[in-house]
Amino acid sequence: DTAVSQTPKYLVTQMGNDKSIKCEQNLGHDTMYWYKQDSKKFLKIMFSYNNKELIINETVPNRFSPKSPDKAHLNLHINSLELGDSAVYFCASSQDYYTQYFGPGTRLTVL
Amino acid sequence: AQSVTQLGSHVSVSEGALVLLRCNYSSSVPPYLFWYVQYPNQGLQLLLKYTTGATLVKGINGFEAEFKKSETSFHLTKPSAHMSDAAEYFCAVSGETGANNLFFGTGTRLTVIP
Numbered sequence: 001d002t003a004v005s006q007t008p009k010y011l012v013t014q015m016g017n018d019k020s021i022k023c024e025q026n027l028g029h030d031t032m033y034w035y036k037q038d039s040k041k042f043l044k045i046m047f048s049y050n051n052k053e054l055i056i057n058e059t060v061p062n063r064f065s066p067k068s069p070d071k072a073h074l075n076l077h078i079n080s081l082e083l084g085d086s087a088v089y090f091c092a093s094s095q096d097y098y099t100q101y102f103g104p105g106t107r108l109t110v111l
Numbered sequence: 112a113q114s115v116t117q118l119g120s121h122v123s124v125s126e127g128a129l130v131l132l133r134c135n136y137s138s139s140v141p142p143y144l145f146w147y148v149q150y151p152n153q154g155l156q157l158l159l160k161y162t163t164g165a166t167l168v169k170g171i172n173g174f175e176a177e178f179k180k181s182e183t184s185f186h187l188t189k190p191s192a193h194m195s196d197a198a199e200y201f202c203a204v205s206g207e208t209g210a211n212n213l214f215f216g217t218g219t220r221l222t223v224i225p
Contacts, residue, residue, distance in 0.1 A: 004154075033212070041199060043155075043215040055212070090154060100213060102147075102155040 003027050004103035006091050012109045013081060021076045021106045023091030030095060032074035034066060037088040037105070046089075049074050078108075086110045113138045113204045117216035125224045130189040132219045134176075134202030137183065143205035144185040145213065146176055150198045158200075161185065172196070197223045 004025045013019055025032060031050040037043045047066045048055045054066065063079045078085060091103040118133040136142055143162050147155040159170025166178040172195075176187045185202060202216040 041149075041218045043201065043218075045212045045214070048212055092155075099145075099157060099160060101157070104154040 004091055004093055004101050006089075006103040006106050008106060009104065010107050010109075012111065014111055015081055015083060017081050018077070018079045019081060019108070020078070021089055021091075021108070023074050023076070023103060024072055025091075025093040025101070025103075026072065027093055027095070027101060029093035029101075030071065031093060032068070033092040033094075033100065034074065034076050035090040035092065035102075037090060039087070043090070046076075047074075081110045083110050113142070113214045115202050115204050115214055115216035117200075117202050117219050119219055120217065121220045121222065123222040123224060124192045126194055127191050130174075130187070130192045130196065130221065132187040132200050132202075132221065134185045134187065134216060135183050136185060136202070136204045138204055144176075144178060145203040145205075146170065146174070146185075146187050147201045147203060147215075148198050149201065149218075155201065158187070192221075192223045194223050194225065197221055 007022045033048045034046040035043050036046055045057050046060045049068050065077045068074045086109050088105045088107050090105045092100040094100040114137045116135045124130055145160045146158040148158050149155050158174050159168050161168050161178045169175045174189045176185050178185050199218045199220050201218045203213040
């Protein structure tokens with residue numbers, strides 16, 4: 001059973017488009033996250049979401065918006081995609097402050 | 112604020128040799144420290160973590176790490192490298208108490224030479 005799953009695995013799109021990446025966790029965790037991994041493999045937190053409280057990394061453009069229909073899902077919506085948005089996006093979840101479980105990642109390529 | 116420095120973006124070892132991946136952290140509060148491994152085209156998998164208690168922690172696949180407060184370090188070691196250990200390794204520190212964001216280092220790519 002997959003603990004944290006993301007769809008799609010690969011996403012190729014044109015500049016200016018709007019796209020979404022879905023994330024689901026079946027671990028019963030209370031907190032979910034989105035991370036961005038750039039071409040140099042650097043991982044940076046974008047958002048964390050806990051019991052309807054959203055904590056936003058201030059460096060994230062407002063074109064990015066997380067949406068959580070329920071505790072098991074945290075989707076990432078991106079408007080007006082730019083070349084610099086090309087990266088691998090990871091979803092994660094945790095129940096405590098200790099261990100985060102990561103999804104397999106979504107490789108976004110903006111042309 | 113929390114931050115992590117991983118010395119050496121690339122480390123190469125021979126199969127059977129000692130693996131040592133370095134991690135130093137900065138934290139204004141007692142840190143929680145983690146090592147994650149990322150195999151090619153895969154997500155991150157937790158290797159081990161330190162929260163409180165014993166400073167030498169053992170993880171999966173024969174890896175271990177020691178928390179040294181005086182040196183602000185959390186280096187990852189494995190006595191004998193295996194070909195399957197080739198991957199990217201990330202050290203991470205948790206945020207301030209009450210927050211749960213992870214701050215990652217820039218990663219170290221481990222190559223194992225046959």
